[in-house]
Amino acid sequence: MKLKSFYSFLTKDLEVIENELLSSVQTKDPLIREAGIHLLQAGGKRIRPVFVLLSGMFGDYNIDRMKPVAVALELIHSASLVHDDVIDNAELRRGKPTVNAKWDNRIAMYVGDYLFARALEIITELDEPLIHRVLSKALVELCLGEIEQINDKYNFDQSYRTYVKRIKRKTALLIAVSCQLGALASGAPESVCKKLYLYGYYVGISYQIIDDLLDFTSTEEELGKPVGSDLLQGNITLPVLFAMQNEELRKKIVKINNQTTAEEIKPIIYEIKKSRAIEQSMNISDRYLQKSFHQLEGLKHGKARTSLYNIAKYIGKRKF
Amino acid sequence: MKLKSFYSFLTKDLEVIENELLSSVQTKDPLIREAGIHLLQAGGKRIRPVFVLLSGMFGDYNIDRMKPVAVALELIHSASLVHDDVIDNAELRRGKPTVNAKWDNRIAMYVGDYLFARALEIITELDEPLIHRVLSKALVELCLGEIEQINDKYNFDQSYRTYVKRIKRKTALLIAVSCQLGALASGAPESVCKKLYLYGYYVGISYQIIDDLLDFTSTEEELGKPVGSDLLQGNITLPVLFAMQNEELRKKIVKINNQTTAEEIKPIIYEIKKSRAIEQSMNISDRYLQKSFHQLEGLKHGKARTSLYNIAKYIGKRKF
Numbered sequence: 001m002k003l004k005s006f007y008s009f010l011t012k013d014l015e016v017i018e019n020e021l022l023s024s025v026q027t028k029d030p031l032i033r034e035a036g037i038h039l040l041q042a043g044g045k046r047i048r049p050v051f052v053l054l055s056g057m058f059g060d061y062n063i064d065r066m067k068p069v070a071v072a073l074e075l076i077h078s079a080s081l082v083h084d085d086v087i088d089n090a091e092l093r094r095g096k097p098t099v100n101a102k103w104d105n106r107i108a109m110y111v112g113d114y115l116f117a118r119a120l121e122i123i124t125e126l127d128e129p130l131i132h133r134v135l136s137k138a139l140v141e142l143c144l145g146e147i148e149q150i151n152d153k154y155n156f157d158q159s160y161r162t163y164v165k166r167i168k169r170k171t172a173l174l175i176a177v178s179c180q181l182g183a184l185a186s187g188a189p190e191s192v193c194k195k196l197y198l199y200g201y202y203v204g205i206s207y208q209i210i211d212d213l214l215d216f217t218s219t220e221e222e223l224g225k226p227v228g229s230d231l232l233q234g235n236i237t238l239p240v241l242f243a244m245q246n247e248e249l250r251k252k253i254v255k256i257n258n259q260t261t262a263e264e265i266k267p268i269i270y271e272i273k274k275s276r277a278i279e280q281s282m283n284i285s286d287r288y289l290q291k292s293f294h295q296l297e298g299l300k301h302g303k304a305r306t307s308l309y310n311i312a313k314y315i316g317k318r319k320f
Numbered sequence: 321m322k323l324k325s326f327y328s329f330l331t332k333d334l335e336v337i338e339n340e341l342l343s344s345v346q347t348k349d350p351l352i353r354e355a356g357i358h359l360l361q362a363g364g365k366r367i368r369p370v371f372v373l374l375s376g377m378f379g380d381y382n383i384d385r386m387k388p389v390a391v392a393l394e395l396i397h398s399a400s401l402v403h404d405d406v407i408d409n410a411e412l413r414r415g416k417p418t419v420n421a422k423w424d425n426r427i428a429m430y431v432g433d434y435l436f437a438r439a440l441e442i443i444t445e446l447d448e449p450l451i452h453r454v455l456s457k458a459l460v461e462l463c464l465g466e467i468e469q470i471n472d473k474y475n476f477d478q479s480y481r482t483y484v485k486r487i488k489r490k491t492a493l494l495i496a497v498s499c500q501l502g503a504l505a506s507g508a509p510e511s512v513c514k515k516l517y518l519y520g521y522y523v524g525i526s527y528q529i530i531d532d533l534l535d536f537t538s539t540e541e542e543l544g545k546p547v548g549s550d551l552l553q554g555n556i557t558l559p560v561l562f563a564m565q566n567e568e569l570r571k572k573i574v575k576i577n578n579q580t581t582a583e584e585i586k587p588i589i590y591e592i593k594k595s596r597a598i599e600q601s602m603n604i605s606d607r608y609l610q611k612s613f614h615q616l617e618g619l620k621h622g623k624a625r626t627s628l629y630n631i632a633k634y635i636g637k638r639k640f
Contacts (some may be wrong), residue, residue: 029467052624084431101562106407109429110467113436117459120440129444132452136441143434147349150426308392 041306059186059305079115095224145169153234202292213235242277377624379506399435415544465489473554492524533556562597
């Protein structure tokens with residue numbers, strides 16, 4: 001079953017969001033326009049807008065109010081990808097050249113800045129200061145997460161806790177906030193916003209664990225970038241942390257540094273794939289998924305809740 | 321007379337802002353904290369906070385409401401400097417090593433992101449959506465200005481209009497918004513906010529012209545960076561545009577590119593300094609100053625207005 005089939009009733013509204021996203025980068029500046037469109041058209045699942053819309057269905061759903069929230073969240077997500085790619089010197093994203101590769105790092109930096117700023121501008125179309133507050137706070141946390149990721153590069157002495165804290169800031173928070181703000185903007189009660197926030201948070205953690213896992217188990221074709229890119233770039237993810245519990249494997253892993261080549265890392269990737277680390281990571285992901293289901297139980301029955309449930313389940317089993 | 325003497329009555333409130341600025345970078349992350357403090361302590365005139373406070377005196381002045389506005393504006397200014405220095409590969413800023421030089425470009429990018437995000441978070445302490453709207457819109461324009469500056473590098477075919485548009489986005493807008501939001505946050509009438517916005521806009525243009533001029537006429541010691549850095553980096557400023565009206569000089573200037581060395585550019589800097597370009601630029605700056613005075617005339621008499629007048633006059637005559 002395809003992910004989209006779980007929310008086919010949103011097709012029309014997601015098109016509205018898509019158009020709005022594209023028009024958000026329609027500036028007179030040709031560089032921003034081209035780079036922005038290139039970035040947005042490189043795809044992505046638009047999962048944050050989906051979470052916004054579904055969460056909005058727990059209140060007084062109105063697409064005009066959902067629009068700025070969904071667009072802002074997706075723009076922030078895109079901006080963070082652009083800045084990520086600068087840091088990682090990444091050449092490809094979803095199989096297409098990155099902004100830094102197609103233009104250069106300086107352009108990518110400002111395109112990211114522009115998208116961040118546009119996101120915050122767009123959200124101010126809504127009059128609730130609380131919404132602005134939540135979004136800007138999430139942005140601060142996101143930046144802290146990015147810096148932590150740099151600090152923790154090639155640092156093999158990090159704990160499971162450090163990892164979770166990092167992916168919370170890097171991924172989970174923005175998904176949590178997508179759900180929270182969708183609900184808030186549609187006037188859902190505070191208790192509902194809270195449950196949706198937590199649902200998003202748990203799903204986000206689970207999603208990132210799977211993402212980190214797929215970096216080992218997927219194919220270059222599916223990933224749109226080489227297998228094991230994370231480890232090569234020094235990003236220590238959950239499968240690596242588990243793999244290091246094996247003393248032999250640990251010795252090999254800690255030797256990885258920014259001089260290590262893609263060729264040299266291949267046998268290590270292979271060993272991690274064969275180890276129990278993949279299954280162990282999957283179990284942790286599952287535990288977070290269960291927590292997300294638990295939050296949904298407190299919410300009213302209906303197609304929004306069913307969709308959120310199905311999406312979470314899908315995320316737990318996704319192959320790419 | 322020193323600039324500070326024009327607003328000595330603000331000393332205590334400026335200290336409040338200064339402490340708040342430093343505490344805005346107090347995070348658990350040691351890198352952000354260190355880089356943030358390094359950046360803020362490198363000085364700067366805090367002229368944006370001064371404009372916020374003085375403009376606030378045209379309404380119901382309250383330091384608690386001025387604080388988030390002043391801090392947000394100064395943080396955005398600092399963030400844009402950090403990102404500027406990444407683009408320019410600048411080593412020094414106000415005589416001290418830049419964040420990119422002391423750490424690296426990646427850290428500088430995220431420190432800038434963090435400061436942008438913090439600024440927008442801090443402004444949401446105030447409940448008025450209009451304030452959030454104005455600030456985020458200014459940030460969008462600022463980013464567009466930065467990208468224009470990259471696009472226009474070593475482009476010797478630009479007009480006076482292009483130049484003014486660029487410095488509007490790069491400098492004048494943030495000063496205009498400092499005045500506007502100071503007034504808005506203190507509940508000043510709309511007509512007053514508008515006049516202060518325009519005052520700030522004209523002062524900002526004048527300020528940047530002088531800045532661009534000082535890059536030629538000042539000393540390395542006063543600038544805290546080599547004389548003629550702008551031109552060497554391909555930033556075509558007003559004195560250069562005027563100097564190019566001389567056909568002989570034009571021929572030499574248009575040969576400058578990103579391979580030109582500091583040594584090679586020295587004789588050209590010398591010729592620009594000796595040409596009428598400096599005086600012509602000064603005249604344009606003066607014209608904008610007059611416009612700023614004109615806006616002040618419509619505002620109520622008092623020490624705030626006197627200060628704004630004196631600051632503008634000082635800016636027109638400043639030597640560094």
